[in-house]
Structures are given as structure tokens and as C-alpha cells.
Amino acid sequence: MSKPPSASGTPAVAFSFNGAPFEAAPGQTVGAALVAGGVPAWRTTRKGGRPRGLFCGIGVCFDCLVTVDGVANQRACLVEAREGLCVEGSGTAIEGGSA
Amino acid sequence: MSGIAARDVAVVGAGPAGLAAAVAAVEAGARVVVVDSAAQPGGQYWRHRPENVVAADGRGHHDWGVYLDLRARFDAARATGAIEYVPGRQVWMAQNDDGGFTLRTTPTVAPSVAPSASVAPPASVAPSDPAGAHPADVTAQRESVSTIRARRLVLCPGAYDRQLPVPGWDLPGVMAAGGIQAFIKANGALPGRRFVVAGTGPFLLPVAANIAEAGGMVAAVLESSSPVAWFPHLGAAAGVPEKALEGLGYAAVFARHRIPYRTRTVVTEVLGEDRTRAVRTARVDPGGRVVRGSERLLEDVDVVGFGWGFTPQLELPVSLGAETRVDADRSLVAVVDTRQESSIPGLFLAGEVTGVGGAALAVLEGRVAGASAAARASALSPAHASPQDRDQGEAPPSDALPPALSPADAARVARYRRFAQAMHRAHPVPDAWHEWLTPETTVCRCEEVTAGQIAEARDALGAADARSLKSFTRAGMGWCQGRVCGFAASCLGAGGGAHPSEASLAASAKRPLAAPVSIGELAALEPSTTTKGTPA
Ligand SMILES: Cc1cc2nc3c(=O)[nH]c(=O)nc-3n(C[C@H](O)[C@@H](O)[C@H](O)COP(=O)(O)OP(=O)(O)OC[C@H]3O[C@@H](n4cnc5c(N)ncnc54)[C@H](O)[C@@H]3O)c2cc1C
Ligand code: FES
Secondary structure, three states, X not given: OOOOOOOOOOOOEEEEEOOEEEEEOOOOEHHHHHHHOOOOEOEEOOOOOOEEOOOOOOOOOOOOEEEEOOEEEEXXXXXXXXXXXXXXXXXXXXXXXXX | OOOEEEEEEEEEOOOHHHHHHHHHHHXXXXXXXXXXXXXXXXXXXXXXXXXXXXXXXXOOOOOHHHHHHHHHHHHXXXXXXXXXXXXXXXXXXXXEEOOEEEEEEEEOOOOOOOOOOOOOOOXXXXXXXXXXXXXXXXXXXXXXXXXXXXXXXXXXXXXXXXXXXXXXXXXXXXXXXXXXXXXXXXXXXXXXXXXXXXXXXXXXXXXXXXXXXXXXXXXXXXXXXXXXXXXXXXXHHHOOHHHHHHHHHHHHHHHHOOOOEEEOEEEEEEEOOOOOOEEEEEEEOOOOOEOXXXXXXXXXXXXXXXXXXXXXXXXXXXXXXXXXXXXXXXXXXXXXXXXOEOOOOOEEEOOHHHOOOOHHHHHHHHHHHXXXXXXXXXXXXXXXXXXXXOOOXXXXXXXXXXXXXXXXXXXXXXXXXXXXXXXXXXXXOOHHHHHHOOOOOEEEOOOOEEHHHHHXXXXXXXXXXXXXXXXXXXXXXXXXXXXXXXXXXXXHHHOOOOOOOHHHHHHHHOOOOOOOOOHHHHHOHHHHHHOOOOOO
């Protein structure tokens, strides 16, 4: 699984995902940090309970919804990861790099 | 009044078209407001990492010099106050009233979780600018400018990847091809390790090239069409030689990274239980029918990027009543004249909304739209700096306005448009794509409506267009309001590989709210829609 880039040399941003510590490269979105950090899905659908993560990547599909600092229904592909943010998915997240 | 920006010209979108429109309008003497849902300028084409974190260096970008030039002029106009820039806000409603336009905006990301401004304030404006002409801090703007009034409106909202459902496309790891591109450009990271890029059109090439250059493995690029489909259009292609050069550049990247490029090949299924693990591919005939016995399993794939062209974001033009048509790529697009003016006087459109044609065309259209909008605003009111002036009398006909492009640029526009039409014809959505589906395949990802449910509503209830499918099956009723499934549902409603009707595409593009808003924002609408006040 790809790592946050180290090119900028700036220290990683620490936030929490479902209560556990998580890291993002500075400027990355929450969705990108999750996917690059080995979490491809963080929401399950209402009817089928199917896992969802990023799809359109640009704020159009709303597949990637998360709760951030208690504010529900934020698009993970648009929210920039910031130090101390508290990010929660819904349903069961899928973790562990796929490869 | 606080919270309201009133200007001669409002521009929605700060991508190639919107930046060019804003700069052209301001250089023609108009006072301009630009609202964009993204946190910094660039749109899809020039999307880059947050400027406060990494200085943009144009790596992986084309036409970066064009961007830098537009950006410098944009920033210069911000510094004088001639452009007010409102990033991080989405227009959720547009109204045509009192000879002008009113835009209602909402924060893209809840203000409490959005970072502070990533775009530096204009250099010459101190944060405590006593004139208070424009708040220097974008975060302050993000919270305050909820309503925008302008005499003329230029809509440049762009497009998003068009999708065709396929079994397994709702698995995590399946993304829009442009979404992968955006991920790389905005985050400087990759959404996975081993990729398949599939669909149709030249856009698949830069996506695969960017993945490879960023260190990802591209297992295959699958193009449903074939180079043969270009043969009738070689004249149009020769008119835009820079595209051929770009193509050669990709060919070099493909060769360097040994990326397999297969034509007349599609993904018929994405496999995995809870995430993408593999894809099934198949050869297809020119109509998109699977060639029997050609199926292959491609294993160890964790990301699949699908792109079937683009769907222009038409809800704002449609909500204002602008005339539409179906373009050669079967997308619903807005009709404009040579000034980029729509059928609604004072409403100008540029970029992908007038027909998918790429960034270079979007820039030229934006220039025309911005200059025309500024000319119109001042033609109507010589003292255009004074917003109190009401529009009086008839607008002058478009051809009475000065030309916005040099003959050479006008010829470029014609060539790019011819190229775009040729591209659409050479890379059609395969007629038989619906044969790749099973009854269980999800079509509407939000409401989880299957192909079987849609077929049933069509055959048993006569639901043949997006609107009736929506009421019978809920397809298109969810969070994305049919943006992702609207085209596919229109095709499936038409049935049997028939092309979607304009009425169905238009019904799907009708979205009373262009973005989700809070009850509070809706409630606050009441008084201002009923009272006819002077513009700010
Ligand atoms: C995800 C994606 C990636 C792409 N990447 C490339 C690429 O790498 N190379 C390439 O050649 N082409 C790319 N394209 C094609 C793209 O359409 C370009 O041709 C070009 O960006 C079009 O310019 P535009 O100005 O018309 O629209 P865009 O660049 O899409 O700009 C539109 C802007 O308007 C904003 N906007 C839209 N609706 C609203 C609203 N309601 N309120 C406020 N703001 C709004 C958007 O956030 C965006 O910033 C991509 C398309 C997509 C969808
Ligand atoms: S991935 Fe589509 S809205 Fe975030």
C-alpha cells in the first residue's frame, strides 16, 4: 500500500479514525489518508450493508461520507486532514492493506 | 449588507473556463465575483496540492504556463479588489430575477472542520483593510458570503466522470478514472498499488501515465473502442496537432512502464468480497457485445478506474431554464451562441457544460464568455460600477457586441470543437453495455437499486425515463441525486441498447438543490425570494 509522501519532509498530521490514531501527509484529504493508509472502506450502505470508500474522488457521489468532529455527512474526499480531527465512519471499516 | 456580494459579473467555477472568464471580464472593466466549491483555483484540470503545504510546480500537468498566466492575472485583480474570490462554497441555487442573478451558496466542508485558507490573501490588501471592500481572509469569506448578486452570470461548473455500471463496480477500490487523477494531483499519493484503467476515450491515457509516474503499477488500460474508429475523423484530428504530440508523450510513458494497452476490451466484472481483488475482462465487437470465449481473469488488482467520457454539470443551467441539446457523446449540454450566451439573456456558459471538449477549449470559451458578460453588463448600464443602476430596456443583440476573440483564436475554437466531435464519435459508449449486467448489478449506488429492478419498472410499469424510474424504483433519489447513475438509468429505461432521450437526461439533470443544504439555509430563503429588493 502506498505511503504518504515524504517528499515535503514536513511532519505527518495526526488525527483519529474510529478512535484509533491515524496519520496523513500534510495537505492530504481524510479520504486519501485512509485509503493510502490501508483502509479502503469506512461506511456501509443502509440496505445491503455494503462497504464504501472513495469513488468519484471530487465530491459528486457522496459515497465517502464521514463524521468529522461530530459533524455528520462530510465528504472524506474533500475534508483536509488536520491535526487532532476526530473522524468516524459508519458501520464496519475494512482495514489492513489489500496487498 | 453583510453576507451579500453584489457585482457586475458572477462566475461560478475557478477551473480553466472560470479563471479565463473572470480574468477576461475584469480586464474588460467589470467588477467580478468568483465562487468555487474547491478550496483553491484550478478546477479539475489544474488541481494541485494545497498551496499552503506544497508550492505547486506543475509536475504531471499540461499547459501549466497557461494556468500560471491566468492565475497571476486573477491574483492581480484580487489585489485591487476587482475580483472577489469566494472559494470553498458551493452554489446550491441560482435564480434569475430583477434583471440579474442571485446565487445561494453553502460551505463545501462544514466551517468547523475546514482548515484555514490555503490560498494566500491578495498581497496588497491588509487583513484590516479599512475600506472593507473585500475580506482578505478566505475563511471569513467562506463563512460570510452566502448570497451573491450580479447583473450577469457566467457558469463554468465543469463535468464529472461518466459511469456505466458493471457487476462489482460498487466494491471499494473501484473509482472514477478522473477520481484517481484527482487523488494523485491533490494528495501526492496513490489510492492503491496495482491498477486497471478502463472505459473509453483519450482521457484514460493521462490517468494511466500519472499512476505509473507516481510509482503505481498499471496492469492494463482497456479501451472499448479501437483506433480504427478514428479513421473517418483524421481530418479533424490533424487540425489539432498538439493532441498528437501529447499522444506520443503518453506512448513513451506507456513503453517505459510497459503498460499493456488493449483496445476493443472491457471490464465485464469486478471481483472481491469486501474490496477489489481482480477483474474479468473481455473482448468486444464494435457494438460492445462480448466476443464469446474471450473472457480473461486479471488477478491481483486493487484499484479499477472507470471512465466513459464525462457528464457536464447541468443542474444550474437547467434550473435557470437554459436551452439544452444532446451532444455527439450523448451527454446533455447547454446551447450557447458565438458569445457563449445561453438562451437566457445575461446567462453565459463556458467549458464542459457547453459540450465536453477539454481544457484548452474551456479557456477560450471562458475568455469569450467573460468578455461578453462584461460588455453586456456595461452596455446595459454605462455606470456599471454602481450596482444601484437597474437594468433598463432591451439587451443589445449579441452581434452588436465587439468580437471577443482574434480570428486566429476563433479558428482554434472551431478546430478544437471539430476535434471534440471526432473524439466523441470515435469513443462512443458501446450500445450493448447493458448486456454486461446481471439482474443483481447495482445501478443506483446511493439507493442500491439493481438493474433487475429497473428492468422490471420499465417492462411492467412503463417507466422509460429517469423521472419515472426515480418514482418507481428510487434510482437517482439518493445523496448524489442521480449524478452517478442518471446516464445509465436513462439508457436502461430506453431499453435494448437504445440511446437515452434528451427528455430523460434533462429530467435527470433537474435538481432543485444543486448541493445539500441545511434546513436553516432553506428556511432563510423564504423572505428574500418573495421580496424584490434592489441588488444589495
Ligand atoms: C475528476 C476529473 C479529473 C480530470 N482531470 C483531467 C486531466 O488530468 N486532464 C485533462 O485533460 N482533463 C481532465 N479532466 C477533464 C476536465 O473536464 C477538463 O477538461 C477541464 O478541467 C474542464 O474545465 P472547466 O473549467 O470546464 O471545468 P472544471 O475544471 O471542472 O472546473 C469547474 C469548477 O467549478 C466548480 N463547481 C462546479 N459546480 C459548482 C457549484 N455548484 N458551486 C461552486 N463551484 C462549482 C468545481 O468545483 C470546479 O472547481 C478531468 C475531469 C474530472 C471530472
Ligand atoms: S468520493 Fe465521491 S463524494 Fe467523495
